Amino acid sequence: MSIRTVLFDLDGTLIDxxxxxxxxxxxxxxxxxPNQYNRENVLDFIGPPLDESFKWVEPTKVEEMIEVYREHNLYHHDSFVKPFDGVIETIKALKERGIKLGIVTTKIGDTALRGLKVTQLDRYFDVIIGYDDVEHAKPHPEPVLKGMEALQAKASETLMVGDNYHDILAGQNAGVKSAGVAWSLKGREALQKHNPDYMLETMGDLLDIVGK
Incomplete structure (x- = not known):
């Protein structure tokens, strides 16, 4: 059965x-x-919700750490964020084909929307499921299921696309097809271990998968 709905992770998938x-x-x-983390070992913190990551550092100060992170992140946000190559063209083409498009992210909804607006992608998406919209974050199926519900999508016609194993597992747990992206910061090999249905070398590869 053909794919009629595509749900995307945001950071590391659509926007850099x-x-x-x-x-x-x-x-x-x-x-x-102080002096415990560098660029290499901080990669393990990227992907899960902030509270899950920070509880391993200082469990009594998780909320405080989240506020420090978000203050820094939002202050520098607009000068850093950009779409990955081919994203805008591909998303536009999918929309023109009548494909339903949604965002499923571990970011809070308002911050996700800001990233979409900065990259001028907001016009293409019908729903954003953020961390504040669910009780259970990816890899739990709830965010994907909520996205499908909002778009009135069938699992057999839905694809979940992401750059982290949480995205692949969330799609599998929700009973939909999954696709990893080869430009993942974690590396394509890390995603392949979780057996996604597809591995996108470029975002344009979606056009060969969707809507046939």
């Missing part, structure tokens, strides 16, 4: 916020765990 996230994470970790 990698450097922004790394710098915000290093800024926060340096304050609460």
């Amino acid at each position: 916020t990698n450097e922004l996230i790394i710098q915000s994470m290093l800024h926060t970790l340096e304050k609460y765990a």
Whole structure:
């Protein structure tokens, strides 16, 4: 059965916020765990919700750390964020084909919308499911299921696209097809271990998968 709905993770998938996230994470970790983290080992913190990541650093100060992170992240946001190559053209083409498009992210909804607006992608998406819209974040199926419900989509016709194993597992747990992106900061090999249905070398590869 053909794909009629595509749900996307946002950061690292559609928009390049990698450097922004790394710098915000290093800024926060340096304050609460000085001289313990660098660019390489901070990558393990990227992907899960902030509260899950920070509880391993200083469990009594998680909310405080989140505020420090978000303050830094939002202050520098607009100067760092840009779409990955081919994203705007592909999303526009999918929309023109009548494909339903949604965002499923571990960011809070308002921040996700800001990223979409900065990159001029907001006009193409019918729904944003943010961290503040669910009780259980990816890899739990709830965010994907909520996205499908909002778009009145069938699982057999839905694809979940992301740059992190949480995205692949969330799609699998929700009973939809999944696609990893080869430009993932974690590396394509890390995603392949979780057996996505597709691996996108470029975002344009979606046009060969969707809508046939």
